[in-house]
Amino acid sequence: MLIICYPKCSTCKKAINWLKENGLSFEERHIKDDNPNEKELKKWIKLSGKESRKFFNTSGILYRELELSKKLPSMSEEEQIKLLATDGMLVKRPLLINGDTVLVGFKEKEWESLLK
Numbered sequence: 001m002l003i004i005c006y007p008k009c010s011t012c013k014k015a016i017n018w019l020k021e022n023g024l025s026f027e028e029r030h031i032k033d034d035n036p037n038e039k040e041l042k043k044w045i046k047l048s049g050k051e052s053r054k055f056f057n058t059s060g061i062l063y064r065e066l067e068l069s070k071k072l073p074s075m076s077e078e079e080q081i082k083l084l085a086t087d088g089m090l091v092k093r094p095l096l097i098n099g100d101t102v103l104v105g106f107k108e109k110e111w112e113s114l115l116k
Helices: 010-021 038-048 061-065 068-074 077-084 108-115
Strands: 002-005 027-030 095-098 101-104
Touching: 002 010, 010 108, 038 077, 038 095, 038 101, 061 068, 095 108, 101 108
Parallel strands: 002 027
Antiparallel strands: 002 095, 095 101
């Protein structure tokens, strides 16, 4: 199991604590130091069953600075993925990859139903 997170993010900290409390082993990857690349993002978006826009960190400073709420609707999925791959701070976190399961963000009930 791989969790891609930002150590200063309170939601990421909650997710990591939840994994530890539930005795689940995982590998941790710092999203800013090792941003997901286009190939990974394409695969994970497909596995998640979600649209690529759901992988954007809409509460992030960079998202707001780039005015992505206005730009994303007119961008193709390919353009969105290329943009996500440019900076880890654009990617919603945490991302949890466990085989064919990809979870975006931390929702305890969702994680519980899919990981326990």
